[in-house]
Amino acid sequence: MKRAYLIEMTVFRDYARQLVGLGLLVSLCIGLGMQTPLAMPATLTCMFFMMSAMGLAAYDQLNHWELFRLTLPLSRRDVVLGRYAAIVTFGLLGMAVGLVGALISIGAVSALGIGGEVGEAFALDADLLGPMAFVTSFTLLIGSVVASVVTPLYFRLGQTRATQILPTVIVLLFVVPVVILGNSGMLDGGIPGMELVSAALEALETPAGMACGVTACVAFSAVVLAISAAVSLKLYERREL
Amino acid sequence: MSSTLIEASGLTKHYDGFSLQGVDLTVNEGEVVGFVGQNGAGKSTTIKALLGLFPTDGGTSSVLGCPSEELSRTSGAATKEQVGVVFDAISLPEHLKVADVSRIYARAYATWDAHRFQRMTTEFGLDAKKTVKELSRGMGMKLSLACAFAHDARLLILDEATAGLDPMARDEVLDRLRDFVAEPGHAILMSSHITSDLERIADRIVCIDAGSIIFDLPKDVITDEMGIARCRVADLEKIADAGMVPEHELRYLRHDYGIDVLVPDRYDFARRFPEIPCDRMTIDDYMTLTLKGGVR
Numbered sequence: 001m002k003r004a005y006l007i008e009m010t011v012f013r014d015y016a017r018q019l020v021g022l023g024l025l026v027s028l029c030i031g032l033g034m035q036t037p038l039a040m041p042a043t044l045t046c047m048f049f050m051m052s053a054m055g056l057a058a059y060d061q062l063n064h065w066e067l068f069r070l071t072l073p074l075s076r077r078d079v080v081l082g083r084y085a086a087i088v089t090f091g092l093l094g095m096a097v098g099l100v101g102a103l104i105s106i107g108a109v110s111a112l113g114i115g116g117e118v119g120e121a122f123a124l125d126a127d128l129l130g131p132m133a134f135v136t137s138f139t140l141l142i143g144s145v146v147a148s149v150v151t152p153l154y155f156r157l158g159q160t161r162a163t164q165i166l167p168t169v170i171v172l173l174f175v176v177p178v179v180i181l182g183n184s185g186m187l188d189g190g191i192p193g194m195e196l197v198s199a200a201l202e203a204l205e206t207p208a209g210m211a212c213g214v215t216a217c218v219a220f221s222a223v224v225l226a227i228s229a230a231v232s233l234k235l236y237e238r239r240e241l
Numbered sequence: 242m243s244s245t246l247i248e249a250s251g252l253t254k255h256y257d258g259f260s261l262q263g264v265d266l267t268v269n270e271g272e273v274v275g276f277v278g279q280n281g282a283g284k285s286t287t288i289k290a291l292l293g294l295f296p297t298d299g300g301t302s303s304v305l306g307c308p309s310e311e312l313s314r315t316s317g318a319a320t321k322e323q324v325g326v327v328f329d330a331i332s333l334p335e336h337l338k339v340a341d342v343s344r345i346y347a348r349a350y351a352t353w354d355a356h357r358f359q360r361m362t363t364e365f366g367l368d369a370k371k372t373v374k375e376l377s378r379g380m381g382m383k384l385s386l387a388c389a390f391a392h393d394a395r396l397l398i399l400d401e402a403t404a405g406l407d408p409m410a411r412d413e414v415l416d417r418l419r420d421f422v423a424e425p426g427h428a429i430l431m432s433s434h435i436t437s438d439l440e441r442i443a444d445r446i447v448c449i450d451a452g453s454i455i456f457d458l459p460k461d462v463i464t465d466e467m468g469i470a471r472c473r474v475a476d477l478e479k480i481a482d483a484g485m486v487p488e489h490e491l492r493y494l495r496h497d498y499g500i501d502v503l504v505p506d507r508y509d510f511a512r513r514f515p516e517i518p519c520d521r522m523t524i525d526d527y528m529t530l531t532l533k534g535g536v537r
Contacts, residue, residue, distance in 0.1 A: 067294060072350070078315070241289075
């Protein structure tokens with residue numbers, strides 16, 4: 001798996017460099033636009049998870065690379081696990097870039113002596129770290145779920161065909177359930193266990209609750225990615241290249 | 242005793258409109274096996290089946306003793322350390338630079354020799370800073386060949402690897418292939434439409450058509466022993482009557498100027514029919530007579 005992972009990193013390196021630069025710019029725009037650095041690492045974490053899942057798959061079909069890769073001393077298992085390891089690496093890289101962007105913007109606002117609402121929003125505040133960690137871990141979960149849905153499709157169908165059906169899959173998985181629940185009135189408080197959700201959201205406002213929330217998001221992301229990797233292994237095993 | 246590096250028996254794969262039908266193929270140590278056939282005959286499909294790139298519907302095959310179906314599994318992937326593969330076009334992401342390609346191979350192969358690769362790319366005139374996309378087809382093939390030569394492979398599987406190379410580069414590559422196969426334990430399976438290359442380097446010629454092996458002969462039998470008699474219609478009758486070739490095996494091909502007849506032993510034929518011109522057989526001639534010729 002290590003070989004496949006390192007190959008993925010080499011193939012993706014140039015694009016990752018561009019992503020880092022672009023990500024830094026996007027994070028600064030988001031921070032300035034929202035007048036808070038809170039969402040900067042969060043946005044990039046999610047963005048990098050999705051872009052690496054899709055970007056890596058895009059390279060597979062260039063010059064039949066996907067086919068030729070299996071003539072190298074790699075197994076299909078190596079290829080699948082290497083891909084997931086690369087996606088996680090780039091997702092975490094996005095998080096790091098977002099954090100760096102947040103620190104740069106906080107430092108710049110402070111150094112430039114910008115006051116008022118903006119200066120206040122970008123002041124180095126320890127109270128900001130907890131919510132930032134939670135929001136980031138939550139978007140890590142979102143990014144992981146999206147990567148976990150699209151990656152098995154790419155492994156089963158190849159990038160071209162998977163891209164054609166992905167919009168349908170996304171609508172079926174993420175939009176249709178919300179519409180059905182909305183129309184059924186369940187979202188207006190009728191869903192069983194809503195009290196638990198409300199209690200959990202309240203608990204997030206405490207430091208211990210927030211730590212639990214972050215841990216739960218990270219753990220859930222790991223589980224979702226592991227399940228997705230297992231599905232991809234099964235699908236790619238049978239794929240005719 | 243020479244060992245068998247590639248072995249396929251009854252290899253079968255069905256697609257819509259095409260089937261690989263019971264392909265038998267061996268490549269022994271020290272051999273260069275030329276794999277020929279028309280476009281769409283099944284050469285690339287056979288090669289991909291040997292490399293375990295898709296499941297087959299029947300038969301068995303192995304590469305360096307490892308069953309083909311294991312090559313893409315954890316149990317067999319290490320076998321590919323000793324196999325160099327070149328497809329008919331460069332098969333690497335196009336944004337990679339030549340130097341990146343070396344990095345990829347260094348990660349893939351424990352035996353990767355970066356110095357040898359660098360030496361070969363320099364000899365081939367490949368600029369390390371150029372991307373795969375910027376390389377012409379011929380330069381791309383040179384890069385693929387440099388990769389195949391630089392990781393101490395025992396077996397080379399080349400699918401149209403000399404296509405796109407200029408005559409001088411082909412000469413150079415053929416020399417390298419000759420040197421490669423001269424080393425103990427090495428062998429080459431080489432599919433090609435450029436049969437003149439195979440005449441210079443191959444030990445055995447295997448021809449596939451419509452998914453079935455049509456012939457598997459030592460190259461010297463074709464090019465050194467066989468002949469192609471340039472006959473008139475009356476000559477064909479004379480040859481058939483002489484009983485030199487059993488009548489049901491007498492292959493011929495009619496064309497505008499006469500009839501070409503396949504002669505198994507051109508020296509014997511020249512003694513018996515000195516008045517009928519008999520040329521040396523080429524692999525192309527033999528393929529044409531076998532695939533398109535008639536039998537009396």
